[in-house]
Structure formats: structure tokens, C-alpha cells
Amino acid sequence: MIQLAKLLEAALFSSAHPVATADLKAMAADGETTDADVMSALDELRRHYEDDGHGVELIEVGGGWQILTRPEYTETIERAQLAARPQRLSAPALETLAIVAYRQPIGRAEIEEIRGVGAGQMLKSLHERELIEVVGRGEGMGRPLLYGTTPGFLEQFALRHLGELPRADELAVALRDPNAPRVVNREPEPNVGSETARQKAASQNSDSPYASVES
Amino acid sequence: MRDGEVFVVELTQFSGPLDLLLSLIRDEQIDIQDIPVARIAEQFLARISTLALDEAADYLEMAARLVRIKAQMLLPRREGDESWEDPRAELVRRLLEYQQVREVVDVLERRSDDRRNRFARAYLPQNFSSPAPAAAALSLSLPELFAAVDRVLRAALKPTVHDVVPRALDVDGAIATVRAILALRAKARWSDVISRSAEPWQVLSTLLALLELAKRGELKLAQPRPFASVEISSDSASEAA
Numbered sequence: 001m002i003q004l005a006k007l008l009e010a011a012l013f014s015s016a017h018p019v020a021t022a023d024l025k026a027m028a029a030d031g032e033t034t035d036a037d038v039m040s041a042l043d044e045l046r047r048h049y050e051d052d053g054h055g056v057e058l059i060e061v062g063g064g065w066q067i068l069t070r071p072e073y074t075e076t077i078e079r080a081q082l083a084a085r086p087q088r089l090s091a092p093a094l095e096t097l098a099i100v101a102y103r104q105p106i107g108r109a110e111i112e113e114i115r116g117v118g119a120g121q122m123l124k125s126l127h128e129r130e131l132i133e134v135v136g137r138g139e140g141m142g143r144p145l146l147y148g149t150t151p152g153f154l155e156q157f158a159l160r161h162l163g164e165l166p167r168a169d170e171l172a173v174a175l176r177d178p179n180a181p182r183v184v185n186r187e188p189e190p191n192v193g194s195e196t197a198r199q200k201a202a203s204q205n206s207d208s209p210y211a212s213v214e215s
Numbered sequence: 216m217r218d219g220e221v222f223v224v225e226l227t228q229f230s231g232p233l234d235l236l237l238s239l240i241r242d243e244q245i246d247i248q249d250i251p252v253a254r255i256a257e258q259f260l261a262r263i264s265t266l267a268l269d270e271a272a273d274y275l276e277m278a279a280r281l282v283r284i285k286a287q288m289l290l291p292r293r294e295g296d297e298s299w300e301d302p303r304a305e306l307v308r309r310l311l312e313y314q315q316v317r318e319v320v321d322v323l324e325r326r327s328d329d330r331r332n333r334f335a336r337a338y339l340p341q342n343f344s345s346p347a348p349a350a351a352a353l354s355l356s357l358p359e360l361f362a363a364v365d366r367v368l369r370a371a372l373k374p375t376v377h378d379v380v381p382r383a384l385d386v387d388g389a390i391a392t393v394r395a396i397l398a399l400r401a402k403a404r405w406s407d408v409i410s411r412s413a414e415p416w417q418v419l420s421t422l423l424a425l426l427e428l429a430k431r432g433e434l435k436l437a438q439p440r441p442f443a444s445v446e447i448s449s450d451s452a453s454e455a456a
Contacts, residue, residue: 013336014336015336016335016336016337017335059333061330066335067335067336068333068334068335069333069334069335070333071329071332071333074331074332074333074334077334083334083337085331085332086331088324088327088328088331089327090230091230091320092230092231094320094323094324095230095231095316095317095320097323098316098319098320098323099316101319101323102319113309114309114312114313114316115230115231115233115313115316116231116232116233116273116277116309116313117230117231117232117273118273155330156327156330157323157326157327157330158326158327158329158330158333159326165319165322166318166319166322168315171315171318171319
């Protein structure tokens with residue numbers, strides 16, 4: 001392995017969370033390492049784990065990289081009480097999360113309309129689990145809080161970015177009326193962390209199809 | 216809902232009225248675009264009255280909506296009326312929207328299961344500001360150390376000294392006393408073995424002595440009724456009696 005790949009391996013090994021590509025590049029600290037160098041080093045590391053048959057693998061998740069154990073050893077590790085799988089989310093929690101993920105930024109009233117039940121408690125518990133966060137306030141009465149997903153959401157669902165979620169036209173149930181439907185059709189902001197981008201999206205209330213993202 | 220029937224707090228099977236409605240539509244194999252509202256409304260009402268559902272208000276709201284749509288469907292309309300709007304349209308839209316959400320939920324569930332089956336490193340950095348510096352070797356002479364200790368002791372507040380009174384229980388003495396009394400008379404009372412002016416420690420000693428002797432079988436303790444004076448009798452006396 002090249003030197004950079006070893007450094008990145010050590011860095012990723014020592015971190016409990018994904019490390020962003022930019023942070024990995026900054027670690028080289030020689031002013032010469034380019035993004036391409038980092039990517040090729042990561043690729044070498046990934047292939048190293050794959051080809052030689054390791055118990056861990058390199059995963060790209062939430063805009064960063066992480067070394068994770070392979071699924072085939074999960075049960076044994078759990079039985080030995082070295083690590084434990086986190087609890088699964090309930091169906092209502094997943095529904096709420098799905099709506100937030102596709103419609104963010106979104107207020108509570110809109111979520112409740114889609115699910116047909118109160119969402120206050122569910123939003124609170126998703127917030128406590130750091131899967132969603134308040135990303136701004138909406139227009140209109142009471143300036144309702146608007147929610148969006150967190151980097152932790154991408155991490156817990158092994159998503160590289162929001163664009164990895166199925167697009168509206170990929171879902172079996174495509175809404176026929178082009179005016180009425182709005183679920184699953186908001187373009188995710190390329191810059192997930194940016195408040196202003198979200199605010200813009202909120203005010204535009206754009207109906208641009210989710211489909212146009214992937215490029 | 217019939218009178219007297221109460222919603223019981225339990226909602227495990229369905230995550231909301233739309234979920235219940237979708238499940239009815241699936242069970243009946245109905246085209247979602249052409250819902251026989253009358254039939255579905257009837258079934259919906261039947262289900263929520265037997266299901267014992269928690270978020271009753273949400274379900275009742277949906278029930279009311281279904282009944283209203285059913286009524287609107289019954290209104291006469293002219294053949295080929297362009298302006299006629301299907302009263303079910305809004306409901307259909309919501310159902311489809313909800314169905315999409317359910318599909319995304321399936322995707323999320325698969326994703327999360329996949330991620331749950333992989334462990335990350337468990338190390339989590341603590342919230343320390345900087346690692347504690349390694350302790351440098353002390354270079355200190357003995358007089359310097361004494362001087363430092365002296366300074367610390369002078370600076371320290373005058374220590375508070377408590378007088379610890381030893382537990383002045385004298386169980387052995389009390390045993391001797393009780394034995395002496397019982398040697399003189401076969402029966403005695405609590406008031407005979409303890410004087411009225413006894414200190415607490417004497418009362419306690421005597422009580423422990425009596426219990427100890429009773430345990431050893433040297434005497435018997437009896438109390439005819441609660442709070443009555445305890446009667447003490449030497450065991451041999453009670454056998455004789």
C-alpha cells in the first residue's frame with residue numbers, strides 16, 4: 001500500500017464516525033495531495049480489504065468514509081457482547097422520517113397531513129435520536145419549525161447522500177396527477193448542511209422532480 | 216361507535232387511519248382509483264369499533280371524512296357533467312401519497328438493517344479539553360517538601376474534632392443482674408429488672424440481656440397483651456409450674 005493509504009486507514013480506524021474526504025485530505029498536510037490522490041488511496045484501501053478478504057470493509061457514507069465490520073460476523077460479535085446492534089425504528093417513526101427526508105424542510109402540520117396522525121411525539125423522539133433537526137422556520141401562522149435530516153441520518157441508513165433514496169419515478173406508486181402530488185419530489189440540496197440553501201428551497205416551494213438530481 | 220364502547224389504548228397493528236384504510240383496500244383487492252366508498256366506510260367503522268385503537272381522534276376524523284364522501288357520491292349529477300369533481304379525488308391522492316411513504320419506509324428499513332449489521336469502531340472521544348500532560352519528575356529537597364506541607368497545614372482550617380462517646384452498653388452486667396433477680400424469685404416483671412430512672416443505655420442493655428437469656432433458654436418472656444408489662448419467668452420455674 002502507498003503511504004497515504006496507510007495514513008487514511010489509521011485515521012479511519014481510530015474514528016467512530018465517518019470521516020469526510022476533505023478532512024482526510026487535510027491530514028496529508030503536505031499541500032500537494034489532491035482530491036484525486038485521496039480518492040485513489042481510498043480506492044486502494046477498499047480493494048485491499050476486498051481482495052485479501054478482511055473482516056472489515058471500507059464504506060462511503062454520509063459524505064465521508066468509514067471502516068465497518070462485515071455483516072457475516074455481526075451475530076457472533078453481538079453474542080460475545082462486544083458490540084450491539086442499535087434498536088430498529090418503529091413503523092410510525094420510519095414513516096415520519098421518510099416524509100422529512102423527501103420533503104425537507106417540512107413543518108409538523110404537513111407531516112401530520114400526510115400520515116393522518118399527530119406527529120409531535122414522533123418528531124421529538126427522532127430529534128432525540130439525532131436523525132432530524134430544526135433547519136429553519138416556515139412562513140405563515142406561528143412561523144412553524146421546519147425539520148430536515150441530519151448527517152446522522154445518512155450514517156444510520158448507510159446513505160452516501162440523499163440522492164441515493166429512490167426517486168419518485170422509481171417508486172411503484174407514481175402519482176398520476178402532476179399538480180396534486182408533492183411527496184417524494186423535492187430535489188435534495190446538494191449542500192446538505194447549508195441553512196440558506198434550505199431556506200431557499202422552502203420559499204420556492206419548488207416542485208422540481210427529484211429525478212433530476214443524480215447527475 | 217355504539218354507546219358504552221370505549222377505545223382502549225392500543226395501537227400496534229396500524230400506524231394511522233391511512234394505514235388501516237390501505238390495508239382494507241388491499242384485503243378487498245379494490246382499485247384505489249375507484250373506491251366503493253360506501254362499503255369501505257362501513258368496514259372502516261366496523262374495524263375501528265373493534266380494534267381498540269389509540270389515536271381515536273385521527274381515526275374518527277377519517278371515519279367522518281369517509282361518511283361525507285359517501286354522501287357526496289349519492290348526490291345526483293348530470294350525465295357528462297364536465298364540472299363534476301370526484302369527491303374521492305382528495306382521498307385517493309392522500310392514499311397514494313401515503314403509499315409512496317410506505318414504499319420509502321421499506322427502502323429505509325432495508326438500508327437500516329444493512330447498516331445495523333455492520334459495526335463501527337466503538338471508541339468515542341471523551342470531552343476532555345487536552346490530554347493531561349505527563350507528570351514531570353519532581354525535583355524537590357526534603358526541607359522544601361516539609362516547608363510545603365507546613366504551608367498547607369497552616370492554610371488548612373482548624374480541624375473539627377468530635378467527641379466520640381463509646382457505646383456504653385453493658386449487656387454482661389445486665390445479664391448478671393437479671394440472673395440475680397431470677398435467682399431470688401421465679402417470676403419478675405420488666406419493671407422489676409429496670410429502674411424507672413434508668414438511662415437509655417441501661418434500658419437497652421437490659422433488653423438485650425433478656426433477649427440473650429431467652430435465646431439461651433434460661434428464661435421465658437411473655438406479654439399478655441400489647442404494651443403490657445413483660446413478664447419474665449425462669450425456665451425451670453415455668454417447667455415446675
